[in-house]
Amino acid sequence: MPAVFIGVRHHSPACARLVRERIRELAPAHVLIEGPVDMNDRLGELLLGHELPVAVFSYLRTDAGTRLSWSPFCEYSPEWVALTEGTAAGAQVRFIDLPAWHRAFADRDNRYSDGEMRYSEVTARLCQEFAVDNNDTLWDHMVEIRAGRGPGWADELAERLETYFDLLRGETDSSAADAEREAYMAAWVRAAVADAGDRPVLVVTGGLHRPALIPLAATGGTAWPEVPRPPAGAVGDSYLVPYSNQRLDAFRGYQSGMPSPGYYERLWADGPEQAAQGLMESVALRLRKRKQRVSTADLIAARTQAGGLAALRGHAVPARTDVLDALVSALVSDALEQRLPWTSDGVMAPGAHPAVVEMVNALTGETKGKLHADTPLPPLLSAVDTELAELGLDGDGRVRLDLTDERDLRRSRVLHRLRVLGIPGVDRHSGPSGGADPTAVEEWSLRRSDLWLAALIEAAAHGATLPGAATVALERRAAPGAGVGVLAGVLFDAALCGVDVLASGLGDRVAEGVATASDLGAVGEVLGTVLGLWRHDRLLGSAGSPLLAEVLDAAATRVMWLAEGTLGSGPADLPRLAAIAALRDALRHAQDVLSVHTGDVLGLGQRIATRPGVPVDLAGAGMGLSWALGSPGELRLPADPKRTGDYLAGLFALAREEVIADDEVLSALDAHVDGLTEHEFLVALPALRLAFEFFPPLEREAIARGLLVRRGLRGPATALLRGPADPLLAAEAAELEARVADLLAREGLLGAPTTVEAQDD
Structure with a gap:
């Protein structure tokens, strides 16, 4: 048959x-x-x-x-x-x-x-x-x-x-x-x-x-x-x-061919008439819970319109879109800025009307699956449960960890492994943010939701133990083609997790990615992260790592190569400046593991400080790099006032300490700014403010004190740092007053009050 x-x-x-x-x-x-x-x-x-x-x-x-x-x-x-x-x-x-x-x-x-x-x-x-x-x-x-x-x-x-x-x-x-x-x-x-x-x-x-x-x-x-x-x-x-219904919903990205699982759930259980009625009730309930007005008259109007639309469209009973269109007509009086989600294919776009969002949510439903207690589970789950119980992390609540304590460090590594596996309910609120961060305390919150089990089962694809699964997850993030910024994050997460991913080839992969990267700021991020881990992180076990040293050398070499070829214009680029600063620090603290030498970096600094076409902030960084490495050169401030702050941002990012220690440099800067017209100063002010943010409060106070001395003035330097109004707003107001005065003068109105008074009399 x-x-x-x-x-x-x-x-x-x-x-x-x-x-x-x-x-x-x-x-x-x-x-x-x-x-x-x-x-x-x-x-x-x-x-x-x-x-x-x-x-x-x-x-x-x-x-x-x-x-x-x-x-x-x-x-x-x-x-x-x-x-x-x-x-x-x-x-x-x-x-x-x-x-x-x-x-x-x-x-x-x-x-x-x-x-x-x-x-x-x-x-x-x-x-x-x-x-x-x-x-x-x-x-x-x-x-x-x-x-x-x-x-x-x-x-x-x-x-x-x-x-x-x-x-x-x-x-x-x-x-x-x-x-x-x-x-x-x-x-x-x-x-x-x-x-x-x-x-x-x-x-x-x-x-x-x-x-x-x-x-x-x-x-x-x-x-x-x-x-x-x-x-x-x-x-x-x-x-x-x-x-869950959310994972099944086409409006949320699941390409199963059927959206609105909550509606079809009702359709299966109760038939189309009850599904349509239930949909209306669900939408009304959701909107009322969110303090949206939905009256009985609104629901009667929606029900009447749904029946009319069904008859018009040849449906014996209202279908899903009959009900939705009727609800929009009855409940939404505002203009809609985008198509209704059920009139197009794909996910619901951001910015949809709040009532429409609630309608889609009502159609999704809140059903969540639950496995039978006898369901076989992967070994990772029992391994995680055992570790969490041994470390007192098997409950919900806040957890504070001191990373200098051996047991707390182990607890931290377990939580970080769960974090990199994407397990929901494991959230870190504070802690070290980089290899050079001196913070030794972490704050976490733990909460087991109904998503915990599914996430752990899916994480078992990476391995049967928590360290092994975290290792594979980190290696996946560092897959060929990953950006160097991603690679920097992977390296730091590897140290936090305490897993030996470097020995598995991740170090070589990062070095290869760095060697071909074209984003100077991103390579600088890798260099800064690796330098911090290599120098300081005895706490995380990465200090002095030979594999990190290889990445360090590759990143320093690439920063030099990219900086050498950077041309263009535009405002100060802080990631680019951070990359040059990371190169400076690598030369200062890790020269023994680098293949570049002080002379090479000095030459780079002098070339980018003087070469035509180099971005102004990078030229300032080149000058600052030379100063920081003990070879001060002539200050070459740009002729265009609006670029002064960008140049100084580069200079201060690389040689802040050298600038603050040299009164002649500060005097030259003071004279340069003093020579600007009010309009030029107003144009230059935003970039100047950005540049001086490289100085911490105490150093800004020292600069202000020197400014008062050079002008023969007395008074607290802090008064210059805490003015009664925003300096930019004050400068703009002063310029506006000057323009008004010029206009009045041109129109012969500066003496007008006397004439007006005579007329009033």
């Missing part, structure tokens, strides 16, 4: 109803389902009695990286109904698709993401024909609100689905990956048909696969296919994880 094929849209209640109806009608010998074939000997885990939604989480870890994939199921997923109803009917139930780690899934992280359906020429023409906005609305119109209504509904729906998916597949190019999957699934179908004899075989797959599977299953061998195994040297496994 040939197989019966049902092509479905994933997470469609209508398709789930059809699958349930066919299983009860046919009592098949085999039920074959699009799903990960390597889970077939573990189907009992899926049937333990979980609270849905749940997903099969699969991973494959190789030297090239880690591949992750999810196969989610909710109560109304056709695949879930096929599994549970098929088992209840006594059928042999099997998944028949390739494992999630297979190369056929290399370009997707979700087995059931049929995003290509959204862009078919067929759906575009059908949307135009039925005057609907997108494929989701089209699907509701053609399928969802018709399922289960009237005699013969199952046959009518099956015919409708077959026609739709045949048209869709006819104009959709199949990929090589889909062809490989379909050939494999067809082999399972042939074997099941041969085994079933004269009893039926039911095959439940995505609708796009059905047209290809029917001819493929008609000819070929009938032996049961082998289950593929991971490649040699790879580590892979699958586990169940709790899922």
Whole structure:
């Protein structure tokens, strides 16, 4: 007997109803389902009695990286109904698709993401024909609100689905990956048909696969296919994880083909009439909780409009978009600045109207899955629970750690490992921010939410122990192509975690990334981070590391090369100045491990200080670099007043101490600023303020004291630092007064008050 094929849209209640109806009608010998074939000997885990939604989480870890994939199921997923109803009917139930780690899934992280359906020429023409906005609305119109209504509904729906998916597949190019999957699934179908004899075989797959599977299953061998195994040297496994409606929602990025899971949850449980009513009630409740006015009259108007829209659109009962459009009409009186989310494909854009946001949230629902207590879990979870219990970190609340205490340092490393794995509820509020940061105290807050379990199961893809998983997670962040700024963060996180990622090749990877980077500021960030770790961090165990020394040398060399070639204009670039300062510090404190020498860096400083076309702030930094290394040169302030502050920012960033110690330099700067006109000073003031922020308060006070002495004035220097008003505002006001005075003088109005008084008399 040939197989019966049902092509479905994933997470469609209508398709789930059809699958349930066919299983009860046919009592098949085999039920074959699009799903990960390597889970077939573990189907009992899926049937333990979980609270849905749940997903099969699969991973494959190789030297090239880690591949992750999810196969989610909710109560109304056709695949879930096929599994549970098929088992209840006594059928042999099997998944028949390739494992999630297979190369056929290399370009997707979700087995059931049929995003290509959204862009078919067929759906575009059908949307135009039925005057609907997108494929989701089209699907509701053609399928969802018709399922289960009237005699013969199952046959009518099956015919409708077959026609739709045949048209869709006819104009959709199949990929090589889909062809490989379909050939494999067809082999399972042939074997099941041969085994079933004269009893039926039911095959439940995505609708796009059905047209290809029917001819493929008609000819070929009938032996049961082998289950593929991971490649040699790879580590892979699958586990169940709790899922949620938020992760299933297309409005939030899940490309399953079905948005608004909360609505379809109601549709599955109660039918379209109750789903529409429940949606209105949910929206009203959410808006009222947020102190938004929703009157009884508003709801009556929305319900009336939903019924009218349904009749106009040919729906026996209001569909999802009928209700949403009616709610917007009744509740939103403001102009909308963007399209309504349900009228287009993709995620909801930022800036949507608050009432619209609440409508989308009401459609999403708040259902969260929960695994049965007997569900097998990866070893990482027990390892984490053991460590947290031993260290007194297994409760919720605030945690204060002293990193000079050996036990607290160990606790810190455990928390940082959880942080880099992205485990929710592990938040650091304060602590060291860099290798040179003297802070030795950390403040954390811990809170286990319902996301904790799923996140830890997914983190198990990186390893079975907490140090091992954190190591792999850090290595993934430092994958080829990662920016040098990311690499700097990885290095610091590695030290905080106390994992030996440097020995695993991360140091070489960072050095390679630095050697090809083109962003001077980013390379400088790496240099500063590594220098701090190499110099100071005996606390974190990274001080004097030979591998860090290699990165240090590569970064210093690259900073010199990039600074040499930097040309252009523009305001002061603080990351660029920080890079030159990091080079100065590396030469001062780590010269023994650098391949560049003082003479090389001095030459660089003098060249960028004098070469035409060099940005003004970088020219100032070049001069400051020379001064800082003991070779002062002539101060070369720019002729353009508005660039003075940029030049000084570079000078002060590199040679603040040298400037404050040399009264002749401060006198020259004082004379230069004093020589500016009021307009020139106003133009130069913002950049000047930025430049002088490089001096801490005590040094600014010393500069102010010298300014008073040079002018023969007496009084507290602090008075110059704390004026009654914003200096920029005062300067702008003074210039405005001067312009008004000039205008009055030109118009002969400076003596006007006397004349006016005479007229008044």
